[in-house]
Every structure is written in structure tokens, then in C-alpha cells.
Amino acid sequence: MGDHGTLLSVTPVPTQPALRTSGLCKDFRGFRAVDTVDLEVAEGSIHALVGPNGAGKTTLFNLLSGFLGVSAGRIALFGRDITGLQPEQIAHLGVARSFQITSLFENLTPIEHVELALQGMTSEGYSFWRSHRSMHKFRPRAEELVEEVGLTSMAHRPAGLLAYGQKRALEMALVSALDPRVLLLDEPTAGMGMEDIDRTIELVRRIATGRTVVFVDHNMHVVGSLADRVTVLQAGTVLAEGTYDEVRNDERVVTAYLGEADHA
Incomplete structure (x- = not known):
């Protein structure tokens, strides 16, 4: 420190992005579905990936979550190289993802689904043969998660009776049960009516608190309502990136994707 009346400036230490890809590529028999994608997702942000069918969004999700192997490039999670790790290894590091199609046990209730998910995160794993009494210790947290997604009234009814939007809500409870640091949501509002979308x-927004969320959605109302930052993909490459307003007004994006529907 110099003179007593002088304050030394302190350079803030940059925070590590939650997710970063460098030159990420994925080839399928000569077809490049993801082409040299450099993506950076800030910790604690909600980041949207948009683009038409075939843009590479779901393929990129599968690379980030380990469901597909990388052809070239690297993936880092909070600065740790996770390139080539298996899905379960990446999940244990705090990444959870949802899928476009929800798969549930039709005869199990929402509470039972969430109890199984909570048990799966313990040393007991998915021990289906354990007694109902041993599962009951997960009940309080399961009830909290079911309430959080608005399914309390259906908590003890078979999942097969849930409406489509309710099934997607249950899936949100299941991924929340994993207590992830990073949440990947693939088309969370696909097939929903406006009431379910809102x-x-x-x-x-609620489950994003304290987490980083990356999501794919074709609905620009959803993207504009949620995203802090938007990455636009075209034919496997990054066409544009910025805030929703920035990409919405980018002529390349308007021409390629949004067109008249965005201005209606």
C-alpha cells in the first residue's frame, strides 16, 4: 500500500464459466452435425440454444452430457476437462439433463418417482427391492419437490393419469432431485399449450435459482422470457450470440430463422 490516503485498486478475479467448449465437432459418417463450436456459459445464467431442426442443438446437448463422443475439440465444466467422460460420470460432477420425450413409470406416483430419484443419489442406488419403509425417509424432500413443480394434488395418483404438461413438470422435479449445478433442458415446452408454457x-425460473441452465426451445416467447444469453446455431455452427434483443434484431438471424413470425 502507498500513501495512507490512497486505496490500491484490486483487479477482480474472473470467474470460471460453468461450461465451455473449444472447437467442438461431431461427425456422423462424413456429415458434420456440430462444426467447431466455441460456447461459453456463465455460471448462474440461463443460456438458450436456438435454431431450426438440423441446426445441431440436440447433438450439442448430447456432447455436453456425454451421450455422444466428441469428434474434435474439448468440453470443460467449471474449468475441468470432461471431454470423453461417460454420462454417469458427468452426472456425478453435477450435470443433469432432460429429454424431449418424457419417460415415466405409468403405475408409479409422482412421489414414488421422486423418492427413487433421491435414493439413486445415495449409496443405496436404485435398489427397487428395498422395503417401502426404507424409501419413506425420502418422503419429506420428495413432497417438497413435488410441491415446487405444482403437482401436490396429483402426488399420489399414477403418473399415467398426468396431463402432458404435468408429466414435463414431474420431469423437472426428477432432475431437481439430482441437485445439479448445471441443468440441460431439451425442449422443455414442446407440445404445450400457452397456459402450460407460461x-x-x-x-x-424457480429451479434455476443457484444453478446454471442451458436450454433448447423453438418458442421465442420462452427464449425471450428466460434467457440471459442466446446462441443461435445454423448447420452446426454458431451464427450469432448475444442477448435476446441483440439476436432478435440481427439480420442474419431474422433471415435464417425468425422471419415474419417474430414480428407478428
Whole structure:
């Protein structure tokens, strides 16, 4: 420190991005589905990936979560290289993802689904043969998660009776049960009516608290309502990136994707 009346400036230490890809590529028999993608997702942000069918969004999700192997490039999670790790290894590091199609046990209730998910995160694993009594210790947290996604009234009814939007809400509870640091949501509002879409937007906002969320959605209302930052993909490459307003007004994006629908 110099003179007593002088304060030394302190350079802030840059925080590590939650996810970063460098030159990421994925080839399928000569077809490049993801082409040299450099992506950086800030910790604690909600980041949207948009683009038409075939843009590479789901393939990129599968690379980030380990469901597909990388052809070239690297993936880092909070600065740790996770390139080539298996899905379960990446999940144990705090990444959870949802899928476009929800798979549930039709005869199990939402509470039972969430109890199984909570048990799966313990040393007991998915021990289906354990007694109902041993599962009951997960009940309080399961009830909290079911309430969080608005399914309390359906908590003890078979999942097969849930409406489509309710099934997607249950899936949100299941991924929340994993207590992830990074949440990957693939088309969370696909096939929903406007009422369910608005409900899901609020739900994503709630479960995003204290987490990083990356999501794919074709609905620009959803993207504009949720995303802090938007990456636009075209034919496997990054076409544009910025805030929703920035990409919405980018002529390349308007021409390629949004067109008249965005201005309606």
C-alpha cells in the first residue's frame, strides 16, 4: 500500500464459466452435425440454444452430457476437462439433463418417482427391492419437490393419469432431485399449450435459482422470457450470440430463422 490516503485498486478475479467448449465437432459418417463450436456459459445464467431442426442443438446437448463422443475439440465444466467422460460420470460432477420425450413409470406416483430419484443419489442406488419403509425417509424432500413443480394434488395418483404438461413438470422435479449445478433442458415446452408454457417458464425460473441452465426451445416467447444469453446455431455452427434483443434484431438471424413470425 502507498500513501495512507490512497486505496490500491484490486483487479477482480474472473470467474470460471460453468461450461465451455473449444472447437467442438461431431461427425456422423462424413456429415458434420456440430462444426467447431466455441460456447461459453456463465455460471448462474440461463443460456438458450436456438435454431431450426438440423441446426445441431440436440447433438450439442448430447456432447455436453456425454451421450455422444466428441469428434474434435474439448468440453470443460467449471474449468475441468470432461471431454470423453461417460454420462454417469458427468452426472456425478453435477450435470443433469432432460429429454424431449418424457419417460415415466405409468403405475408409479409422482412421489414414488421422486423418492427413487433421491435414493439413486445415495449409496443405496436404485435398489427397487428395498422395503417401502426404507424409501419413506425420502418422503419429506420428495413432497417438497413435488410441491415446487405444482403437482401436490396429483402426488399420489399414477403418473399415467398426468396431463402432458404435468408429466414435463414431474420431469423437472426428477432432475431437481439430482441437485445439479448445471441443468440441460431439451425442449422443455414442446407440445404445450400457452397456459402450460407460461407455467413452465415460471417453473424453470424457480429451479434455476443457484444453478446454471442451458436450454433448447423453438418458442421465442420462452427464449425471450428466460434467457440471459442466446446462441443461435445454423448447420452446426454458431451464427450469432448475444442477448435476446441483440439476436432478435440481427439480420442474419431474422433471415435464417425468425422471419415474419417474430414480428407478428
